[in-house]
Amino acid sequence: MDFQVVVLAGGSSKNLTPLVSKELPKPLLPVANRPVLSYVLHQLEQNNLKDLIVVVEGEDTALVVGAWISGTFIDRLHVEIAAVPEDIGTAGAIRAISHHLTAKDILVVSGDLVSDVPPGAVAATHRRHDAAVTAMLSSIPVSGPLDSGSSGGKDKAKKLGRYNIIGLDPGKQFLLHIATGAEIEKDARLPKRILRAVGQMEIRSDLMDAHMYAFKRSVLQEVLDLKDTFQSLKEDVLPYLVRSQLKSEALSNRTPQGEENGNEKVTSQNNQVFVSRILANSSTPSFHDHSSENPDGSASTRKTHKCCVYIASSGSYCVRLNSIQAFMDINRDVTGEADHLLTGTSSDPNNNIGPSPKLGTKTTVGPHCMLGEGSEIGDKCQVKRSVIGRHCRIGSHVKVVNSVVMNHVTIGDGCIIQGSVVCSNVQLQERVVLKDCQVGAGFVVTAGSEYKAESLARKEK
C-alpha cells in the first residue's frame, strides 16, 4: 500500500523517572508483563505491516531494544532500528532518519501507544482525502482507578495537562486548529482565513492526540527541511501544517502536480485540465476548494493542503503511556476491560491471566489480576486488581491492591501495597506500607517503614 511505518519508541522518559532506567528503557517497560512496545508492534503485525523502522533515543537503549525485538519478533517482522541522540524530539528523530523514507506516505506511531484502533483506518482516511497529514484522535480515557478515591485529586491535576484543544470542521473530517502543551494556557489564535473558509468550527477539548500520524512524505520532509527549529511532531509540525493549510506556499504544490504531469504525457495538457475539472466538479468540495478560488470563479494559484483527522470510535481503547498514572491505568485496563489486547498476542505462553503459580493457603487472588510465571505467594495474602511479574516472592499476610509489581521482587510478610508501582529487583522487608508510591529498581525498603505518595529510587552512582 506504499506506506512506511516509523515507530518512535523513545528512550528514557522523564515523566516515568523512578520506573525507567538505563537497563529498563521506556519501550521495554512491562505492561501486564509484556514490554509496552510489543503492543504497538503486535498491532502493526496484525495489520500486515511488517516493515518497520523503530527509532530509539540513545545508542545503549537502541542496543537493548534491538536485542529484545530480535529475540521476540524474529521471523515475524522486518524491523530496522535507528538510534538517535537523546532530546532531539520527535521531529528531530524523523529528520535523522529522513533519508531512509522512500514511500509515498509515512505512518508515524508512538511506541507507547496501547490501543486497538487499526492503523489501517488512519491510513485509509489519509488516502481517501489525499491529505498532507492525518492525525488520529481518541477520546480522553477515563483516568484513575475506578474504586479508590484516594488518588482522585491528583488524577485531575494530571489529566488537565493532557488536554488538547482541537478545532474540527462540521463534518469532523478536517483539523482546523490544534493547541497542545503550553499553548493551551495561552489565548487560542486562529487564522481568519480558515474560519472564513469553513464558516463553522467545532472546538473540542475532550479529544486527545493519540500520536499516530500519517504524513505525506514529501510534505513531511519539506517541513523538516525548512523549519529546522521544529522539535516535536505534535507541538511544532502538526500545528504548523494545520495553521498553513490554506496558504501552503512551498508545501505539496510541487509534488502532486509533478507526479501527474509525469503520468499524463499522452493526453494533452488541455484534456488534463478537462479531466480534472470533471473530477473536481463531481466530488463534494471541501472548504479548501472554496477558499482557493477567487470570487470571480477562477481558481487562484494559491495552494492548499488538507489536514485530516481520524476519530477513533468511542468503543475502542486508546491510551498513551506517558505518565505514571497512565501506566497504572493501562495495567489495570489491559488486565481488565481491555483484555482483548492480550489475547492471542502472547509472545511466550506463560503470559496469561490468572495462572496460580504457587499460592499459599487462604490466599485470594481477585479478578483482573495477573501473576507471572514462577512467582510464589505465601499464606493469607490478598491480591486485587494487580499485576505481579515473574519470579516474585511474596510472604504471608501481604495485601496488594491496585498495584504493579514487576519481576524478581521480594516482599516480606505483612506488607501492604496500595496503588503503587514496585520495579524489578526491589526488596520490601517486613511490614512495609506503601500507598501511591513508586519504587525504583533495586531499591530496598527497610522493615516497618511507611510511605505515602512518594517516589523511592536508588541514588544514581
Next chain:
Amino acid sequence: MDPRRSARTVSDPKVRQVGFFTPAAPPERSCSDPPRQQDLIQPQSPSSTQVNDHFRSGDSLSPVMIPPPPHHHSDTLHRTALQVTSPKTAFSYSARTVTIPTENDDVPSSLSPSRKVVAVKSPSSYPGVRASSVPASELTTVSVVNLPPGISEKAGGGASVEVQNDRPVRSKSLKEKTSKAERRAMQEAQRAAKAAAKAEGTKASSAATKVVTSANTKPSKAAKPSSQKNDGSQFAASEKKVGDRAPEKDRKKDAPHPRMQYDDTSRVEKAKKRAVVKQTEVRNRVELFRHLPQYEHGTQLPDLETKFFELDPMHPAVYKVGLQYLSGDIRGGNARCIAMFQAFKEAIKDYSTPPEKTLIRDLTARISSYVSFLIECRPLSVSMGNAIKFLKNQIAKLPLALSESEAKATLVSDIDRFINEKIIVAEKVIVKHAVTKIRDGDVLLTYGASSAVEMILLHAHELGKQFRVVVVDSRPKLEGQLLLRRLVRKGLSCTYTHVNAVSCIMQEVTRVFLGASSVLSNGTVYSRVGTACVAMVAHAFRVPVLVCCEAYKFHERVQLDSICFNELGNPDAISKVHGREDINYLDGFVNRENLQLLNLVYDATPSDYVSMIITDYGMIPPTSVPVIVREYRREHLWS
C-alpha cells in the same frame, strides 16, 4: 406512469423478462420492440443476432459486472491439495525421498543465519553512529522476516513455505527413483488427500495449513526447544499467506453477481461470506425493492478502513477509488468512470506478470477482482460497465508476442484514448450540437448536475447567447447547488428551485436539458431520480426535452420501469435533514417494523417523454438508440 402504460400496446410479458436480462435472452426480443422502431432502423435483424452472439460469446461482458474466469478456483484447490499431500506421501514412502531429514535440517539452518546477522551487525553498525553523532543515523536490521526464497516470488502459491521449497527436489527424486508400484501408491494417496480436501469444501485452505502444521511440528518435537518458536512463527507466516491468497481467488471466482436478487436469502448469505466490505443489510426494506442490495450505511466505511493494510492484492489506487465511491466523494457517471480508469492505469503500470502465467489471463483476472471490489463499494454504473468491457476487450486483443512492458504501454494508452475520445471529445461534440438548440431569450431548465449540461450552458454563455437557466434540484444530495454555484460565478442568470415546484416554473421554460446515467436501447433514459418527473411535466407543458448523453453510456438493455434495476441510497439521508436538528420527527422510528424508507438513486424516463437525445454521434430521436449501440459495439468491441 399509469396513463402511459395503458396507452402503450407493448406491455408484453416477454419484454419484461428481457428486462431481467438473463444471458440466454430469446432472440425474439427485437421483434417485440414497438414497430415504429423497426421502421427507423433498417438492419434490425443483424443487430439482434449480434446482440445474441455477443451474449453467448462473451459471458464476461454484461454491462455492470464481470463474471469471473470459471476455472481458477478449482485450479488452486487442486494445486494446494497436491502440495499438501506430497510431504505425506513422501513420508509414508521410503527414506530415499529425503523429506523429513531435509525439513528438519531446514529449520535450524534457516534460523541460524539470521541470528548471526543480528549478532554481528548490531554492534558493528553502532560505532558508526557514535562517531558521526550528526542527526543522520543509520538503520540496523534487528529482525528479519525469514522467508525462503520461494515465497517472495510465489507464483501459483503453495500451501506451505517449506513444502513449496522442497517440492522441486523431491518431485524430481521421486520421478527418478520410485518404482511403478510406488508411483501408483503415491497417486492413490494423492487422490485420497484431494478428495479429503474437497470434502473440506471452502475451508480447504485452512485445512491445508493445518496439515502443514502437523507436518511442521512433527520434526520440531525432535528438534531442540529453541526451534519451536521459530517453527510456530513460520507457521503463522504461512497461514497469513494462505489466508491472503484464498480470498483473492475466491473473489475472482465468485464475484457477487451485480444483478443478484437480494431477496434470495441463500445467495445473499453466500455473497456475504466472500465480500471484502462488511455489509450489514438494512432490516426494513420496501417490498418492491427487496431484490436490490441495501446496506446499513455507515458500517461499510469503517470496516473497509480497518482492512486497509490487509487487502494485499488490492492496488492502493483502486482501493482509494473504492473508498471514495463508498463515501460518496466521487459521483457522477463520467467522474466515476474516469477515476476508475485512472486507478486501473496505475494498477497496470505497477503490474508484473507472475511466472508461469500469461499477462492476458492474469491481468484480466486481476482487473476482475478490482471490479468486484468496486462493486462492493458501490454498484457500477452503466458507463463503468461499458468502460470495463472495453478494457477487457483490449486486454484480450493484445497480441501474445508483445512483451510485458509493451503490453502495459499499449493498455495505458488505450485507457487514455478511451477517456479522451469517449468522454472528453464526446462532450465537446455534444456541446457543439446542443448549443445550436439554444437561442436568445430561451429559458433553459436543467435538473441535478450533469457535467454535459453544465458545459453546454457555459459554452452558450461564452458565445454570448442571452438566456436564463432554471436549476431544479432535489433533496437529499442537492447537487444542483454545486452546479448553481459554478453557473452563477460565471455570470449566468439563474433561478433555483426544488423539484416540487417544477410544475409552476415549467410554464416559462422553453427547453429542458437533462443529463443521463445511461440510455437504454428502447430509448428509456436511466438517470438521477426525479428526471422522469421533470421530463413528464415538460412533456405535459409541451416543452422539448433534450437529453445529453455520451455514446459510451448507451446500453443494449431494455428496461420498462425503474424497479428491476436501481440502486438504493442511504435511507437516513431522507429521514434526516442535514443542518436542521429541529426536524427530528422520525427519531426512534427508523427501526419500526411498519416503517420503510426508500431512497432511490435512479429512475427510468420512458422514451415518449424525450424529444431528442444529443450524443457524440449527433442529435437523434430516442428510437435510434439501438443503432448507436450497435455501431458503438462494432467500433469498439469487434474492431
